[in-house]
Amino acid sequence: MENPSDETPARWKGLPSWLLTQTAGHAGRLVADGFSSAGARGYHYRLLATLAEFGPASQAALGRRSGIHLSDMVATINELAERELVERALDPSDRRRNIISLTPAGERRLRLLEKRLAESQDELLAPLSPEERERLTELLSRLLDHHDRRTGTSEEPWR
C-alpha cells in the first residue's frame, strides 16, 4: 500500500474490519518505527515491560503474561540477552527452568521504548480530540474484551 494516482474508491473500504486492520497497520508501523529507532521491535518491548511489571520469571510464565508464544520467546530472549538487556539464569529449584531478569541496561532501554511508544500514540491519535480518543478507546476495549473472552485468553483445558 504505497501507491500513487488511481481511482481507489473500492467498496470494501468502508467495512469495519477493513478500517480496523488498516488503521492497525498504520498504528503498528508508527510503533514499530519508534521501536526500531532504538533497535527494538514489538516483542522486545513486550518482554521488557512484562519483566518490569511482574519481575523475573521463567520463559513460560513470561509467555503467558506477555502473550508471546513460547517458541518466539526463545528468539526474543536471545536477542535481548545478546544486547545484555536481559539475563538468563538457571533456576536451581527447577532445572527445567530459566529465570529471566531485567538488567539495569534493560530498564533504561525500556524507559526509552516507553517514551517512543507514547510518542507513537500521540501521532496515531493526532486527528482526534481528547473526547474522541476516549470514545475510541472505550469502543475498542469493549470489542477486544468480547473477543478475547470468546477465544484467546483463558480457555481452561484443565479443570
Added chain:
Amino acid sequence: MENPSDETPARWKGLPSWLLTQTAGHAGRLVADGFSSAGARGYHYRLLATLAEFGPASQAALGRRSGIHLSDMVATINELAERELVERALDPSDRRRNIISLTPAGERRLRLLEKRLAESQDELLAPLSPEERERLTELLSRLLDHHDRRTGTSEEPWR
C-alpha cells in the same frame, strides 16, 4: 495468545495502538476464517472485488486499485487462475501487459466471499449497538484518512 490462567493486567494493554492491533487481529481472524471456509484468503477477495468493481485490467492497474503489491499480484492471480476464477490474457495493444478478467465462476465466488465477509462484520461488531458501530466506523475512518494522506496512497513523485 492462547493461554490459560495467568494474571494478565499488563500496563500496555490500554494503549490505543494495542487495542487497535489486537482488535484488528480478531477482525482479521474472523474474516480470514470466513474466507478460508471458501478456500480463499484476503488477497483473493480484494482482487476479485477490484475486478468486479473496475472491470478487466492489467496487473499493475489492479495492484494500484486493490493496494496489493505488484509482486504479490503475480501469486494471487496464479492462485485464482488455477481455480479458474480469473483469466490471464495477453493485451494485443501492449505486449508487456496481461489483461486480467473475472470468469463467471469468479463472480459467483466473489458473491460467496461477500456473504462470508458480511457475516464476519456482524460477528466482529456483535457487542456494539448500531449507534456505537456508527461512531466506531466514523472515528476509524477519520484516523485512516489522516494517516493514508500522510503516507501511503497518493504520493505523486511525478508531476
Added chain:
DNA sequence: CCATAATCATTGGTGCGCCTAACGATCCGT
C-alpha cells in the same frame, strides 16, 4: 530516429506477528 527513461510482469528475497508440531529434559502427583 534512436537512445534513454518509464512501465510491466516476474522472481526471489525480507520482516513481523502468530501459530503448530515435535523433541528431550525435568518435575509432580498418585
Added chain:
DNA sequence: ACGGATCGTTAGGCGCACCAATGATTATGG
C-alpha cells in the same frame, strides 16, 4: 515408580506488506 504435565528449544508455515533486480516492451524527447 510411572504417567502425565511442564519447560525450553528447534524447525517450520501462513498471511500480509514490502524491496531489489531482471528482461521485455513501450513511450519520450533531443
